[in-house]
Amino acid sequence: MSNDPKYLKETPSQTAGPYVHIGLAPGAAGFDIYREELGHDIAGPNAAGARIRVEGVVIDGTGAPVKDVLLEAWQANAAGVYAHPESAGEVEEGFRGWGRVITDFATGEWSFKTVKPGPTPGRNGQMQAPHINLWIVARGINVGLNTRLYFDDEDNTADPVLNTIEWEHRRATLIARKTGDSYRFDIRLQGEDETVFFDI
């Protein structure tokens, strides 16, 4: 009997490819198959808090928009509670806090509507500034990229994750700018002002 630790290996990632919409957003691929596609409504009708719109574009290393990207958003409600049993507290009926976002195939622009999340508990009793967790997949991305969207009209100075980023000027890549009724959050995969991506 061996005492070697026995664990399985994680299934390796492969790119979502250019036709990811067929599986995850078939309406965008050009056909109607499911009673309801998932991820269209992040906050639901009953969620408290400020209704906001977030928009942006994902930009590749040549400066071009990535037109076949798919993003997923995961966020807490305005009270800082995630719709998950390990998050202390309740969420409003219909609040899932998760959404799927695809781009305009012609321009690469994407947007979604939600409620602004509240501060959430971090590690060791620290609080995290309001943020939306993002996961980005596309053709040419071999493992989905994780990042966070913070808000420029919140106090982010004590956020433990932002403060983990050694290069202070790179923290700005995670902060959405309020422009009119929307928050603008462009994601740069590579090159000048490359967005900070996390190994979570």
Place this chain on the structure above:
Amino acid sequence: MKPAEFYQRDRNWHPPALTPPYKTSVARSPRYSLLSLETTPSEITGPRFGHSDIDPLDNDLLQNYAQAGQSPIGERIIVHGRVLDENARPVPDTLVEIWQANAGGRYRHKKDTYLAPIDPNFGGCGRTLTDAQGYYYFRTVKPGAYPWRNGINDWRPAHIHVSVFGSGFAQRLITQLYFEGDPLIARCPIVQTVSDPLAIDMLTAKLDMNATIPLDTIAYRFDIVLRGRRSTLFENKLEGN
């Protein structure tokens, strides 16, 4: 004792971001290192789905887009297996979504212009929830190989795209399922972004004669492993966990 953090992802087992033989990765791969984050409740939690989100026919690609009394052209197959974590525990009630080309290698997508025809009875996507033992299954047709613009004569092996959630956002995974014995696997620049042959073997579904339905449908087995979580106490404690 409640489970704590997820095990660190083995980034040498997964493909790296920059894999020049897969040309599209060159301009779409971050150049800086990923910033390693000690997980917080933001990563340990994740979306949950239930039977009210999906319909019973969603996992049957032989029927979910077929006209009444018809079915898609192609080799009828079952793809089934379990979703487990690295501790070999089943992952129950998690959403598994798939998408694929039809038997001729053509996708039902407005951006796919390959000359193989669309099959009027095949949509090419399905979804299901794992049961309490982490088990899932789909019925579909075996997808065809198809050419793609990378090298001028590059062909994708027959494959099915697979998306899985798990219980936390940190477990989110998209991968591709290949079929045992396909000679295109060794030639595919996307498969070969994965360097370890054992890892590629994990992506290869195996013929399963016991699950095959005689005179009806041939079966392939494909188990999926998501990141596991530590169950030992740790002092650097997550709030609310």
